[in-house]
Amino acid sequence: MSSKEELLQRLSDGVVDMEEDDVAEAAQEYLDAGYPAFDGIMEGLVDGMNRASQLYEEEEYFVTDVLLCSDAMYAGLDILRPHLPEVSNDDKITGIIGVVEGDTHDIGKNLVKIMLETAGFNMIDLGRDVPLTQFVERAKEHNADFVCMSTLMTTTMGGMETVIHLLEEAGLRDKVKVMIGGGPISQKYADKIGADGYSQNAVEAVKLAKRLLNIA
Amino acid sequence: MEYEELKRLMSEQKDEMTAAERMKAYNAGEEVDYIPYTLQAPDPAMADIFGFTTTQFAKDFEVKSEVIRRRKEEFGLDSFNVGLGLKTIGGALGSKLRAPEHGIDYVEEHVLKDYADFDKLEVTDPYKNPVLAPILESAKRLKDRFPDVSMTTSVAGPISTAIAVRPVEMVLKDTRKNPEMLHKLLDLTVECSLRWFEAFYHEFGPVGTNFSDPVTCMDVISKKQFDEYSLPYIKKLIDGTEKIMGSRPGAHICGKTSPIWGDLADAGLFSFSIDNCEDLAVAKAAVGDRMRIAGNVPPVDVMKEGTIDEVIASCKECLEKCADSPAGFILNTGCQLPIGTPKANVEAFIYAARKYGRGARLGHMPKGILEEGFEN
Numbered sequence: 114m115s116s117k118e119e120l121l122q123r124l125s126d127g128v129v130d131m132e133e134d135d136v137a138e139a140a141q142e143y144l145d146a147g148y149p150a151f152d153g154i155m156e157g158l159v160d161g162m163n164r165a166s167q168l169y170e171e172e173e174y175f176v177t178d179v180l181l182c183s184d185a186m187y188a189g190l191d192i193l194r195p196h197l198p199e200v201s202n203d204d205k206i207t208g209i210i211g212v213v214e215g216d217t218h219d220i221g222k223n224l225v226k227i228m229l230e231t232a233g234f235n236m237i238d239l240g241r242d243v244p245l246t247q248f249v250e251r252a253k254e255h256n257a258d259f260v261c262m263s264t265l266m267t268t269t270m271g272g273m274e275t276v277i278h279l280l281e282e283a284g285l286r287d288k289v290k291v292m293i294g295g296g297p298i299s300q301k302y303a304d305k306i307g308a309d310g311y312s313q314n315a316v317e318a319v320k321l322a323k324r325l326l327n328i329a
Numbered sequence: 330m331e332y333e334e335l336k337r338l339m340s341e342q343k344d345e346m347t348a349a350e351r352m353k354a355y356n357a358g359e360e361v362d363y364i365p366y367t368l369q370a371p372d373p374a375m376a377d378i379f380g381f382t383t384t385q386f387a388k389d390f391e392v393k394s395e396v397i398r399r400r401k402e403e404f405g406l407d408s409f410n411v412g413l414g415l416k417t418i419g420g421a422l423g424s425k426l427r428a429p430e431h432g433i434d435y436v437e438e439h440v441l442k443d444y445a446d447f448d449k450l451e452v453t454d455p456y457k458n459p460v461l462a463p464i465l466e467s468a469k470r471l472k473d474r475f476p477d478v479s480m481t482t483s484v485a486g487p488i489s490t491a492i493a494v495r496p497v498e499m500v501l502k503d504t505r506k507n508p509e510m511l512h513k514l515l516d517l518t519v520e521c522s523l524r525w526f527e528a529f530y531h532e533f534g535p536v537g538t539n540f541s542d543p544v545t546c547m548d549v550i551s552k553k554q555f556d557e558y559s560l561p562y563i564k565k566l567i568d569g570t571e572k573i574m575g576s577r578p579g580a581h582i583c584g585k586t587s588p589i590w591g592d593l594a595d596a597g598l599f600s601f602s603i604d605n606c607e608d609l610a611v612a613k614a615a616v617g618d619r620m621r622i623a624g625n626v627p628p629v630d631v632m633k634e635g636t637i638d639e640v641i642a643s644c645k646e647c648l649e650k651c652a653d654s655p656a657g658f659i660l661n662t663g664c665q666l667p668i669g670t671p672k673a674n675v676e677a678f679i680y681a682a683r684k685y686g687r688g689a690r691l692g693h694m695p696k697g698i699l700e701e702g703f704e705n
Contacts, residue, residue, distance in 0.1 A: 131505075175551040177501040184502075217435045220497055220549070242435075267629055267667035268373075268432040296583065297629045297667070305634065 117148045121157040124189055128161025129168070131181035133188045140192040150196035158189045162231040170316045176220060179315075183227045206326060209252050210261040211239030213272035218265035221295060224315035225261060232319045245272050249279045252289055258326060259290040261318070267297045274306035290325040294318060332673050335637055335680060342683045348407045349479055355657065355691055364652060364686025364695055366660040366679070367623065368406065369581060369602060370541070373433065374666040375400045378675065382431040383668070390467065394474055401478065404675055408537075409475070411468035412483030413461070415541060418521045419493025421453040421460040431668070441495040444510045450494075452520045455528035465528055472533060479537070482529045486542020486580065487562035488550070490518035497544070504554050515562045523569040530573050538570050538578040546584030546604075555589055564596045571597070579621070583664050587611065594619040605663025609651035617654035624651070625663035626678065633667040637677040644681030645698070652686065653694045660686060 115123070120143040127136035136158070143153050165182040168174035174182075210226050212219045219241040230236050237255050239247055252260055260280070262273050273293050280286045290309040293302075303311035309325050312318040322328075330338075345362040346354065355361045368374075376386035376396050385392045401407040416434055420426040423440035441447065455461040472480055485493070491514050492500050503511035522540070529536060544550070545559045563580075570578045579600035580593070587607055593616075594601075600621035603612055605628070612622050626632060626643045635643070644660060651658045660682050666675075688696030 175547075175554070176549055177504055177551070177554065180498055180501060181505060215429055215432050215435070217437070218497075220501075223498070266433055267633065267665070267669070268429075270629075271669075297664075299630055301630050302634070 124157025125161035128185045129164050133185045136185045136189040140189040150193040153193045158186045162186045205235035207235045207257045208259045209237050209257045211243035212241035213264045215269040216264045216266050217241045222263045225318045228315040228319050245275050248276045261292045263295040265296045358691050360690045363683045364689040366682040368666045369662045371666040373668050374670045377668045378672045384430045408479040410481045415485045416493040418490045421458045439496050481537040483539040484522040486540045487515045487518045488559045489542045489544040519565050526573045535574045541581045543583040548584040552588050567597045590616045613651045613654040621657040622654050623659035623661040628662045628664045633670045640674045640677035641681040645685045648685050655692045657691050
């Protein structure tokens with residue numbers, strides 16, 4: 114039987130190598146051996162995803178690789194998560210994420226969500242083509258700490274500014290940080306519409322979220 | 330500068346050639362009044378400037394005619410494009426598209442989520458397909474109305490067309506998990522595109538062609554994926570187009586493209602419209618002798634959000650960097666001209682093309698740049 118360290122290594126490597134089936138198998142073996150699910154997630158799956166994002170940052174890995182790595186990570190999470198001790202998400206920092214109304218390009222949003230989840234944030238994914246009021250409603254409902262919006266199209270970027278106004282009207286603007294991204298978006302645009310931050314890619318988005326929320 | 334001053338300065342400028350005459354003379358190596366310019370896929374922004382929505386432009390023949398007439402009159406853009414958008418072939422093959430009243434259409438439901446359905450897809454016939462036939466029909470009516478204005482046509486690149494048929498994440502994963510079916514899908518997209526060009530040739534004779542291929546950039550795929558899944562089909566599209574039309578197409582690819590410039594030139598691309606995230610001077614040095622370069626004023630930060638002076642400065646910078654590119658240069662925006670671009674900024678763009686692009690000649694720095702001060 115494999116030791117805990119060996120299984121953690123196998124989980125981590127399986128994510129980096131995009132071996133979905135092997136990660137699922139290793140996760141099951143890990144549980145069967147009686148090791149704690151939490152360590153399996155953090156030191157196995159998340160460790161692997163962190164290595165993958167490092168490779169992405171170094172341009173060794175590309176979008177496809179990260180997607181396949183995350184498939185492997187989620188395959189392992191599906192098995193380990195039910196065995197976590199009950200912890201409410203209230204303790205976690207919560208973010209709302211979505212692609213603004215009128216746009217269905219969501220690869221970038223998905224990458225950002227994966228990276229933020231990996232970094233330990235509780236992410237509520239509203240999907241794509243999200244009605245603008247929903248960002249506000251869900252932020253309120255989940256008592257969110259930050260809202261992330263993306264779009265790839267110039268025609269829909271104005272929606273981000275609308276959401277910021279809606280947050281103001283709802284009296285939430287002081288409570289939530291707003292991060293934006295996507296092809297046509299720039300720091301200049303973020304400044305113009307009063308967003309708290311812009312990031313160019315998913316790895317930077319994690320750094321930005323941590324900076325905005327004062328997390329070391 | 331203020332808008333009034335821009336208008337006054339522009340009234341002192343004169344076009345000596347039509348766009349068609351200018352391009353012909355430029356291609357022949359003669360000096361032209363000023364550098365040829367274009368604005369990337371400007372129709373939605375043009376419609377907006379003239380007070381129409383995207384849907385009115387797309388569906389109302391009279392609106393379309395008026396926009397074409399006014400953009401020629403007011404901005405000197407005397408050619409028009411009747412082509413297929415990024416999603417059109419996807420829609421023609423059965424994907425469900427949604428077109429907002431004022432915005433760009435998008436895929437609501439992809440037709441090919443399971444390759445078991447692949448055999449149901451057939452190469453689209455531009456004369457019979459309910460999505461394509463009306464576009465061809467509208468091209469005929471526009472040509473009748475504007476017999477003297479040159480008409481071009483366009484398609485989307487192979488991999489960009491593929492993601493309007495099958496969701497992008499699936500297509501990307503196919504590159505690892507289902508290469509064989511992805512190759513079949515890409516092949517089908519090229520067949521559909523070439524069939525469109527054939528119909529266009531059949532109706533109108535040889536016309537200029539273009540394809541946009543935003544997915545084939547290094548922000549989305551790797552060089553290895555490009556080599557295996559994009560380049561062979563781009564090559565097929567270029568060769569097929571040349572066979573049909575007698576001339577090679579131009580292309581626009583958004584995003585990071587420097588690693589593939591050499592491949593695009595090798596594949597025989599005639600001209601390449603380059604995103605503003607890339608540097609024109611670097612592009613000129615790399616492939617300027619083999620491929621015409623067009624670019625790359627930032628569409629959002631400068632054209633839509635910038636001031637008149639920022640537009641002018643950006644155009645000047647583009648010319649300084651690339652106007653002497655050996656295979657030629659077209660002043661262009663770095664990507665599609667956004668809806669909401671103010672009319673004044675379009676005019677500032679044209680003003681700068683005339684002023685700094687004055688006395689342009691293929692492979693040489695325009696007199697406008699040389700005489701108005703070179704800052705690089």
